[in-house]
Amino acid sequence: GDSVTQMEGPVTLSEEAFLTINCTYTATGYPSLFWYVQYPGEGLQLLLKATKADDKGSNKGFEATYRKETTSFHLEKGSVQVSDSAVYFCALSDLDSNSGYALNFGKGTSLLVTP
């Protein structure tokens, strides 16, 4: 079935460092891919999305490119801020699969940015 694998955390970076959070997926069809962010004590916020191969999603300085050849959707940001400290979830939706309308999430990667 469909699944998402994220790099293990926690990730600790200094302010203004470059961020990469790896995400790979397994899907039977042509899924849409998402990154969600969860701040402490809150629900999930959609950060960005990509719906077909080679699409690049971007928002708030974060970017991720849908790479079908490597089944990856890595999250990047050129210069992180303390306010980026949160848990980041990679997710997929494959409407052509048995999982249909469900979002399948990775386990999440915790990011801590220090001043």
Next chain:
Amino acid sequence: DAGVTQSPTHLIKTRGQQVTLRCSPKSGHDTVSWYQQALGQGPQFIFQYYEEEERQRGNFPDRFSGHQFPNYSSELNVNALLLGDSALYLCASSLSQETYNEQFFGPGTRLTVL
């Protein structure tokens, strides 16, 4: 534009009790999904409601049931609570006509079972 709202924010129950959680979707959305997020884990899909019917269900026992009302709001009911049901319950709404299943989440209800 109101986002997804959930109530209550927190709940404490004891084993064997029953609980009802409520969700109002984002304005204009007609589909509601429920997820369970255990501590330190990613959300797990419970089920999705559309047109007042359960359209799809994840791998959860029948103790978990739901309902969708004509105004698109939804309830999640859990019977015979177990300690393992302690989690953050997230409601997400979406628009059925949207092609890519983009879902918007509420702040969640934190359920503690003692």
